[in-house]
Amino acid sequence: xxxxxxxxxxxxxxxxxxxxxxxxxxLNHNVMYWYQQKSSQAPKLLFHYYDKDFNxxxxxxxxxxxxxxxxxxxxxxxxxxxxxxxxxxxxATSRSPTGSSYEQYFGPGTRLTVT
Amino acid sequence: xxxVTQAQTEISVVEKEDVTLDCVYETRDTTYYLFWxxxxxxxxxxxxxxxxxxxxxxxxxxxxxxxxxxxxSSFNFxxxxxxxxxxxxxxxxxxxxxxxxxxxxGTGTSLTVIP
Numbered sequence: 236x237x238x239x240x241x242x243x244x245x246x247x248x249x250x251x252x253x254x255x256x257x258x259x260x261x262l263n264h265n266v267m268y269w270y271q272q273k274s275s276q277a278p279k280l281l282f283h284y285y286d287k288d289f290n291x292x293x294x295x296x297x298x299x300x301x302x303x304x305x306x307x308x309x310x311x312x313x314x315x316x317x318x319x320x321x322x323x324x325x326x327a328t329s330r331s332p333t334g335s336s337y338e339q340y341f342g343p344g345t346r347l348t349v350t
Numbered sequence: 351x352x353x354v355t356q357a358q359t360e361i362s363v364v365e366k367e368d369v370t371l372d373c374v375y376e377t378r379d380t381t382y383y384l385f386w387x388x389x390x391x392x393x394x395x396x397x398x399x400x401x402x403x404x405x406x407x408x409x410x411x412x413x414x415x416x417x418x419x420x421x422x423s424s425f426n427f428x429x430x431x432x433x434x435x436x437x438x439x440x441x442x443x444x445x446x447x448x449x450x451x452x453x454x455x456g457t458g459t460s461l462t463v464i465p
Contacts, residue, residue, distance in 0.1 A: 275458075276457070276458075277441060277455035277456060277457050277458055278395070278441075278453075278455055280452070280453065323393055325393075325395065327395075336382075336383040336445035336446070336447060337400070338385060338397045338400045339397070339453065340397060341387075341394055341395035341396075341397075342394065343392065343393060343394040344393040344394060346393070
């Protein structure tokens with residue numbers, strides 16, 4: 236039944252140690268998103284893929300990278316995590332929004348703690 | 351400028367009371383979409399409703415109802431006969447057709463239903 240799956244659900248990493256978060260989907264949606272959500276804040280879009288086209292938000296730090304090897308999978312790489320990167324990371328998917336906008340379906344998130 | 355405003359940061363109600371969560375949006379586009387999401391303590395954002403700017407009909411789904419008023423740029427959400435399971439953070443979001451991938455989230459309203 237799970238449609239958007241994220242692994243791991245919880246991740247603790249040390250300052251500066253690279254970490255990769257993964258997301259997979261069974262919805263066959265064209266668009267995949269990565270959000271960062273800090274405590275008591277709204278989700279903040281980091282980037283999204285429209286098929287294989289990568290779209291980076293202007294204020295997303297260079298420290299954050301992403302890969303989408305196929306339709307189903309997307310990865311978030313944090314090259315050198317800082318303490319300020321402690322947050323929930325949410326993956327979402329949607330249908331192609333050409334001329335419209337469709338609801339996004341979210342995964343359960345990965346809670347990342349940087350120590 | 352904030353495109354979506356949820357002025358109520360926290361609300362507490364006693365079980366079985368009705369509660370309305372306010373959402374005010376700002377856009378110059380004539381075609382846009384409004385969404386509500388629920389985020390329970392587990393963290394996953396759950397899609398509740400999508401409404402396009404041309405459809406001002408109010409919608410009811412069980413104990414949930416939504417009041418869309420273009421004249422006041424509001425898309426309010428009412429929970430009737432609230433239950434403890436309704437306790438969550440609720441986010442309102444806006445998407446404009448010309449930038450369909452971009453969701454503008456409000457800051458969320460934390461609802462606590464007291465048994």
